[in-house]
């Protein structure tokens with residue numbers, strides 16, 4: 146996620162970090178780079194301009210120039226400004242007090258609306274929709290598709306409902322969206338549902354008929370949440386779409402899908418600034434559990450190239466034993482990371498939705514992912530496991546022992562090549578270097594403190 150923005154900003158900050166004292170000209174030059182980086186990442190021009198103005202003012206006003214670590218202070222100022230631009234913190238779903246709470250999903254065709262409807266329904270049904278401590282109780286959820294334009298849209302939702310074991314409103318052919326919404330409300334009330342999710346019709350482009358339909362449905366259903374689903378890969382277009390919807394429908398939040406793709410990050414950064422609405426969820430894959438709460442401070446950290454260790458540990462905790470996760474977090478905090486850890490992580494990757502979902506979370510992982518993709522994707526995880534299996538215990542604990550001769554032995558033992566062993570070692574090195582960087586900043590606490 147956010148590759149190019151993160152890479153570009155990384156370059157700017159590396160230069161600043163190395164300097165003892167900065168001049169005002171240094172700060173201004175760095176901020177110009179930040180502006181270019183934002184524009185290249187598809188951030189809307191007014192948003193980028195405002196961001197840079199604010200950050201420059203702060204950097205110069207706060208006596209950064211005379212401080213001991215001016216570079217780091219500038220990084221912190223930019224990081225804080227990013228967090229502010231992304232919205233201050235994760236915002237949870239508002240389900241109101243009198244059930245059924247209606248969640249209306251709106252957006253263009255193909256944005257991932259139906260998939261996101263099912264993802265959120267699944268979370269709610271499992272009692273984890275809000276990811277936080279609140280809202281832990283399981284909800285009784287009903288889904289209804291109001292999409293009468295796209296052939297099979299209603300059937301698609303019904304199929305997803307079966308997959309996740311969530312009820313869908315029976316389909317009545319020929320019924321119009323507002324009438325379906327009424328019928329769904331009635332069914333939800335009579336049958337004691339806590340939440341009703343309305344998956345509305347999409348269009349290829351924003352048009353007035355669509356907007357009128359959204360408004361009519363909202364009038365009937367009086368939704369607690371109107372979530373706009375936008376595809377983060379569409380960059381600037383996504384921002385325009387958000388602007389259009391937000392002008393006409395009282396949105397309460399945004400779901401940003403395809404964050405697992407090669408998004409330039411501009412959409413996420415602009416969205417909040419342009420609509421004033423919080424990004425409530427991020428879609429991170431096609432699978433129905435590939436949905437995350439949107440944590441601005443973590444995304445800002447990711448953009449600044451520090452990796453999203455907190456998300457990683459949380460995700461890991463969901464799929465592995467709690468004590469394993471704690472041990473892993475402790476090791477990360479200490480800046481230790483040996484082959485045994487790498488092996489444990491490789492094994493978890495498959496359970497956690499593969500490499501795609503993890504990219505950008507582990508520090509240094511983005512590069513490692515490139516290395517993995519270049520030698521054949523997921524199947525390479527199996528090879529890596531075999532290579533680590535062919536190492537001696539000493540080698541696993543201290544991978545720097547592995548010289549050319551040992552590499553040949555490991556490659557033979559695992560049925561791989563020296564080249565593959567090299568790639569594995571490189572991946573390990575990059576990850577452990579990143580961990581050490583975090584340690585230098587005072588561990589995870591230090592990193593969090595730095596991110597504000």
Ligand code: GDP
Nearest residue numbers: 254255256257258259260402403428429430431
């Ligand atoms: P709709 O027309 O807006 O209802 O879009 P769909 O929900 O049918 O999604 C269109 C396609 O995008 C489907 O193939 C989904 O699997 C895919 N999709 C949805 N959300 C995500 C996501 O977060 N990441 C990825 N990679 N694919 C997604």
